[in-house]
Amino acid sequence: MTSNNKIKVKTPIVELDGDEMTRIMWAMTKEVLLLPYLDMELKYYDLHIKNRDDTDDQVTRAAAEAIQKHGVGVKCATITATQDRVREYKLKRESKSPNGIIRAIMDGTVFRSPIMVKNIIAANRNWKRPIHIGRHAYGDVYANQEIRVSGPGRAELTLIPDDGSQPVTKIIHQFDGPGIVQGIHNTDASIRSFAKACFAYGYDQKVDVWFSAKDTISKTYDTNFKNIFDTEFEANWKTKFDAAKLSYFYTLIDDVVARIMKTEGGILWACKNYDGDVMSDMLASAYGSLALMTSVLVSPRGCFMYEAAHGTVQRHYYRHLEGKKTSTNPMAIIFAWTGCLKKRGDLDQTPAVSDFAAKLEEAAIETIENGTMTGDLVKISTQGESAKAVFMEDFFSAVKAGLESKR
Numbered sequence: 001m002t003s004n005n006k007i008k009v010k011t012p013i014v015e016l017d018g019d020e021m022t023r024i025m026w027a028m029t030k031e032v033l034l035l036p037y038l039d040m041e042l043k044y045y046d047l048h049i050k051n052r053d054d055t056d057d058q059v060t061r062a063a064a065e066a067i068q069k070h071g072v073g074v075k076c077a078t079i080t081a082t083q084d085r086v087r088e089y090k091l092k093r094e095s096k097s098p099n100g101i102i103r104a105i106m107d108g109t110v111f112r113s114p115i116m117v118k119n120i121i122a123a124n125r126n127w128k129r130p131i132h133i134g135r136h137a138y139g140d141v142y143a144n145q146e147i148r149v150s151g152p153g154r155a156e157l158t159l160i161p162d163d164g165s166q167p168v169t170k171i172i173h174q175f176d177g178p179g180i181v182q183g184i185h186n187t188d189a190s191i192r193s194f195a196k197a198c199f200a201y202g203y204d205q206k207v208d209v210w211f212s213a214k215d216t217i218s219k220t221y222d223t224n225f226k227n228i229f230d231t232e233f234e235a236n237w238k239t240k241f242d243a244a245k246l247s248y249f250y251t252l253i254d255d256v257v258a259r260i261m262k263t264e265g266g267i268l269w270a271c272k273n274y275d276g277d278v279m280s281d282m283l284a285s286a287y288g289s290l291a292l293m294t295s296v297l298v299s300p301r302g303c304f305m306y307e308a309a310h311g312t313v314q315r316h317y318y319r320h321l322e323g324k325k326t327s328t329n330p331m332a333i334i335f336a337w338t339g340c341l342k343k344r345g346d347l348d349q350t351p352a353v354s355d356f357a358a359k360l361e362e363a364a365i366e367t368i369e370n371g372t373m374t375g376d377l378v379k380i381s382t383q384g385e386s387a388k389a390v391f392m393e394d395f396f397s398a399v400k401a402g403l404e405s406k407r
Helices: 020-034 049-054 058-070 083-089 098-106 188-205 221-236 238-243 253-260 273-287 314-321 331-348 351-369 392-404
Strands: 013-017 042-046 072-075 109-114 131-136 145-149 153-159 168-175 179-183 208-213 248-252 267-271 293-298 304-308
Touching: 013 058, 013 331, 020 314, 020 331, 020 392, 042 058, 049 058, 049 083, 058 072, 058 098, 072 331, 098 293, 098 304, 109 188, 109 273, 131 188, 131 273, 145 153, 168 179, 188 208, 188 221, 188 238, 188 267, 208 221, 208 253, 221 238, 221 248, 248 253, 253 267, 267 273, 273 293, 293 331, 304 331, 331 351, 351 392
Parallel strands: 013 042, 013 072, 072 304, 131 267, 208 248, 208 267
Antiparallel strands: 109 131, 109 293, 145 179, 153 168, 293 304
């Protein structure tokens, strides 16, 4: 593992570049920790907000299709354009979430897990093991249609069957004045893939699976999720789970929120799309930092996209533009790349690639455990004043030194 003897990555990796400070860390990860050691072909897609706007998000769709073609991709954090961002970057319009577009194309489930470091203790003293989140990555509010109601009128929900049978219509609300209305959807096929992915992940990781929704209120929509999970488990997983001494149970999401505070961890919490979006950030923060959370989108077609779970770190980017150094945490970006490389190595049956990725993860974790870390972690480190806060560039150098020692 030297600069003159690079490890060959057999199959191309799809690279999705991003925005702001994460774009800076992305380039540095490749320059310092990857390209000196790996001979790899990268299918590059620039998902910078201006390029997405210029291409009307065609670059985003092309990137998702490339991941489906090559099997493995890795994505930097990206901006979802609001009105403020439209003005800032002089865009044509507000845009949909690029993650939402990619997930709609790939379908599947997002799995997030904390990066456990010995000297960073979870805010909840009960959590001794990782709590994994399985987030359904299709439909719901992320593929919605919305109407701003300007005045009195009737909002209806109508299904027109393709077989020519009688349309079904329900009144949502009779408006007396201004308001809002929203329509969402999901499919049995996508929910079934979600359930299969969660049970497969739980069985592989040897953790219990909890699924939560709100079927007491949503008696058709959420109840359909519950029923599909129950059917999939009974038909294909109960015997396996019993033999492995694993369990599955369903309960209301508010009940899980209460229970999760008292568990020691070691579970997969399966969530609908919006629930998983919110709760994964809560868990990441409670375990230490959004930068200490892994994230992978697993498609039912056998494709994988690894990414950083956090955003683009806008505040640090503005400091960077002023020429100031920042103590920005690149751990989630490093682990997005290592997760991608481990999966590529597994699929290609090239153990040297997987081994390199594992050593890089070890080097990054050991750097923090040895007391060298970015400023966000110093505040929550058990080492107190003995922990050393360093600038981002110095953290990369320390990780590289640790990686070199493992040759």
